[in-house]
Amino acid sequence: MNLLTSLAIGILFAAGIYQILRRNVIRAAVGLVLLSNAVNLFLFSAGAYNGQSAAYSTAAAQISDPLPQALVLTAIVISMGGFAFVLSLLYVISTRYKTSDSDEVKGLKN
C-alpha cells in the first residue's frame, strides 16, 4: 500500500508540474491545484504514525497523527485563497494582453 500511495503522490505531482509548464495559463492554474493536492497528501505521509481511528480523545484504537492533519487543514485553506488570487490574475492577463499564452506575456507594462 505504501508503494501505491507514494506512486500516486508522485504521479499527482508530476501531472501538476507538467500542467504548470504549459503555455496555456488556465492549464497552469489547474496544475497549481494538482500540485497543492499532491503536497497535502505528501504532508500526510510525513506523519509520525499510522492510526486506525480518527484523532478523537475518546477513540479506542490507535489514533492517526493529528499534527499533519492540522497543518494540512491550514494548507488547504491558504492554497484556496492563493488559487482564487491566481484566477483573478488569469483574468487580468486575458484582458490586458488579449491572450492566455504565457509566452506572449512579456514585460509588466501595458
Add this chain to the structure above:
Amino acid sequence: MQDFILALPLLLLGAGTLTALAFSRSGWSASRLGWLLSLFALTSFLLILYAFTLVPSGKALTFTLPWIPSVGLDFSLYLDGLSALFALLITGIGTLVVIYAGQYFGGDASAWRFHAYTLLFMLAMLGLVLAGDLITLFLFWEGTSISSFLLIAYKFKDEAARKGAFKSLFITGGGGIAMLAGFLFVIHLSGGADFKTVLASGGFLRASPLYPVFFALIAFGAFTKSAQFPAHIWLPEAMTAPTPASAFLHSATMVKAGVYLLARLNPALGQTDLWFWTLSIVGLTTMLVGAYLGFKQNDLKPLLAYSTVSQLGVLVALIGQDTEIAFKALVISILAHALYKSALFMSAGIIDHETGTRDLRKLGGLRRQMPLMFGITGIAALSMAGLPPLFGFLAKETLLASATHPSLPPIVDSLFPLATVLAGALILAQAALAVWGVFLGKPADEKHPPHGHDPHFAFWLAPAVPAIISLLIGLTPVEPQFLVEFLADAAKAAYGDKVKISLALWTGINVPLILSIVAVTLGSLLFWQRERIRAWMTDFLPNFTTNALFDGTVSGLDTLSRTATRLQGGRLRVYLRILLLSAIVLVVLFNGIPRQISLPALTWNIEGLNGLRMFSLVMLTVSALVSVFVRRDLYAVIALGITGLGVAMWMALEPSPDVALVQLIVDILSTVILILSLSLIPRKLRDRANELLHSRRGMVRDALLAGLAGLVVAGLAFTALNTRPRESVVSPFYAENAKPLTGAKDIVGAIVVDFRGADTLMEILVFSLAGLGIYTLLHYATRKSSDRTREEPEKRLKPNTPRGVFNLPTSPMLHTLAYIMLPLAFLLGITHMMYGHDQPGDGFTAGVIISLAIAQWYMLFGYYETRRKLAWLNRNNMIAAGLTLAVLNALGGAVFGGGFFSPVDYGRMLRLPLPPGFYLTNSFLFEVSIALSVMGAATLILDNLGHPREEDLEADADLAALEEKQ
C-alpha cells in the same frame, strides 16, 4: 584620551568634505573655497605633526574604537614613523593641492564638487596610512579607489575620462578584493587584525604552508594599486583627471598606497626568497617599462605618469631587498619623489592653463615669458634627473648603493645596477625633454609660438614649495637633525630594524657615484639623439601595454553577464524549468539516492491492500492524468474536481475526517470559482489557448522534468511512509491534553482553534487578504477608464431574467433548489460551529458550506440577480466583523483565561442555560469569527469573479480586429 588626537585629522577632513558640499549653492568661486578648505588640510597636517612628537621613537601611538565587538572587529588607528611619513606627505601636499585647485578652477563656482572629492580622497588616503588594523586599512583602501574614480571622472562628459576612471576602478578595485582575501588569511593565522599582532606573528606567518597564497593575494592588491607592470595601464589613462587631482593622487599619494602596504607588512611577510624575487622582478620590470614608455611621450602629463610608474617600480624593488641601505633608499626616494613629482605635475597644470596646451610638439621657448615657472620646473626636473645638489641626487645615490650591495645573489648583482643605470638615464632624458620642450629651444611650430605668462602668486606658490624644499634639503650644509631622525624612524618601521640615515650629498668617490656619472652621460646621449631614438622607438619597439588583456577581461565579463541575463529572458516557463531542475538536483544531492530501501519493501504488500483506498488512489491518479491529456480546459477543470474528491476520500480513509470534510467542500468551491473565472475569459481566447501547440521536443522535455520531479517526491513519500512509526513529541502532547485543556474531543479541531489559534488567526487574515487582493486587482488594475463606478449594487440593479454562468438560461427547478439550499446551509454551518469541537467540522467548514450555497446562487442566477436578492450579504462588513471578533476573542482569553487565546467557558461563567453538548466558549466564538471572515472573503471572491465584465465585449471586439489583421 591623548590618542584621540589620531582621529581628529580624519574628522577634520570629513568636516572639510561636508563644508565643500555645504558651499555647493553658495556661488563661491573655486579659489575662495580652496583657501577655506586648505585650512582643514593644513590643520590636519599640524595635528599629525604634533601627534608624532608624542610618539616615542620607534614606538607607535594607537587609538581603538570597538566596531563589531561580536566578531572582534575594531576600528583602530596607528601612528609610527612610516605612517607619519605618508600622513605628512598626504596632508602637506594636500594643503598645497587644495589651494592650487582653487587657482586652477579660478572663478568656477561649480568646482565645489572637485574640492569635495579631493577632501574625501584625502580623508580616505589618510585613513589608509593611519589604519591600525587590516580591516580598517581595507575600508579606507576601497575609499581611495572610489574617491579616485570620482576625481578621474570629474569631467564626466568626456568619454576618455569615464573610460580612464572605469579602468582605474576596475583594476585597483579588483586588486583590493584579492587583497582582502589575503588579509583574511593573515587575520585567521595570526589571530588578530591589528598591526601589533600581525607584525609580531611574522615568523609564524612565513612558515605557514599557505604563505604563498596570501602573499600572492596581498601583493596583487599592492601591485595593482601602485601601477606595477602589467597592471600599470590604468595610471596613464587616469591622466584624464584634472591636473590638481593628478598631482595629488598619481604622484604623491594614492599610487604609493601599495608601496605603503608592502612596507608596512615587510616585517611580517618579507625577507623570504619569494618576497625578494617577486618584488625585485616586478619592481625592476616596472621601473624599466615605465622609464622606457615615458621617453616616448609628447604630452607632459603621460610623460610624468610613466616616470611615476618607473619610480614606483623602484620603490617596490627596494622593499624586496633585505638590506639596511635599501630601506634608507626607500624613505629618501619616497620623500624626494613626492616633492619633485607633485611640483612637476602642478607646473604642468600651470603651463597647460596658461598656454592652452601640454603638448611638447606645440610648446617651446617659454623661458622669457614664464621665468618663474622655468625656475620652479627646472629645479624639480633637476631633482627628477637626480643631479646634484638636489634631493633627487641623494635618492639616486642611495638607490645605486642599494643596487650594488654585496649581499645580492649572482645575476641580480649585475642586473640590478644595470637596470637602475638604464632607467636613471631614461628618466634624466625625460626630465630634460620636459624642460627643454617647454622652456628652452625654439617653439616647435614657428608660425604659432605658444603664448603665456607667469601666473599670480597663489598659483605658483603650490609647486614652488615642494621644489624649494627639494633644493633646500640638498643645499643645507648641516643635516637637519629632526628630518634624519624622522626618516630613520620611518625606515625602521618598514625594515624592522634600525636604519642609519645620513643626508650628506658627498660621500666620496665610490661605485654609486661612478654609476651615477655613467647614467648621466648615457642620459645626456639619449637626450642629444632624442629625435632619432624616439622615432625609432615609436616605429619599431613594442608598447608593453596590456590593454588587450584588460579589454579581453572586460569583454569576457560582459559576455558572461549577458549569458546570465539571457537565462532571464522573461519567459516564466524557462524560469520554472530551471527552478525545478535545481530543486530536483539539490534534493538528490543532499539526500543521496537511497540505498537502504530493502527489496521486500518494494514488493506488492497484498495484505495491506485496502479496496477503498485503492479506489481513491486510482480515482485521483486517473483523473489527474485525464486533466493533463484532455484537450478542452473545461473538461480539465472537471477532471481536476474529481481529483480533489479522490484526495478527500483518501483523507477520510487515513482516517482524518476533519481534513477530508474541508478538502471536499474546498474542492467544490475551487471548481466553482474556476468555472466562474473561465466564464470571464472570452471564449475565443480560451479556444485559441486550447489550440496552443508545443513542440514535440518541448513536450518530451517537460514530461521528463515532471517525471523526474514526481519520482523524487514519490521516493521521499515512500521513505517517509516506510519509516513509520517514528518518535513524535508534539502529537502525543496534543492527543493527551486536548480534552483536559480545551474541552474538545476533536484533537485536530483543538490544535487548529486552541493550541495553534494564532496560526489560524493568521490564516483567516491571509484568506481575507486574498479576497481583498482580488478585489483590488480586478477593480483597479484592470480598469482602463474610470467610468465604471462601484455603486451599491441594490440601487443600480433592476430585476433581471436570471442567466447563469456562461450566460446560459437556468431551469426554475434549480432555482427552487437554490432557495431551499441557502437556509439549509446556514443551519448546517451553525451546527458545525456549535459542535465542531466534538465532531468533524469547524468554523471554516461552516463558512465554506454557506459560501457554497451562495456560489450556487451565482451559478444559477448570475451576478445581478444574486446581488439584488441577497442584498443583505455585505462581504466587507463580514470580513471586518470576523477579524475583529477573532482578535477580541483572543484578547478575551487574555483577560479571563490568563493568556492570549487561553480557553474560557463564558457559558459556565455566566451560568447560561445552554443545550447539552454546546459550550459557549471562546473557541466557539473563534469558530464564528472564522466562519464570518471566510464567508466574507469567499463572497468577495465570488462577487468579483462572478461579475460580468463590460470589458468582455471590448475584448471580443479587439480580438476580432486582431484576427482580421492576421
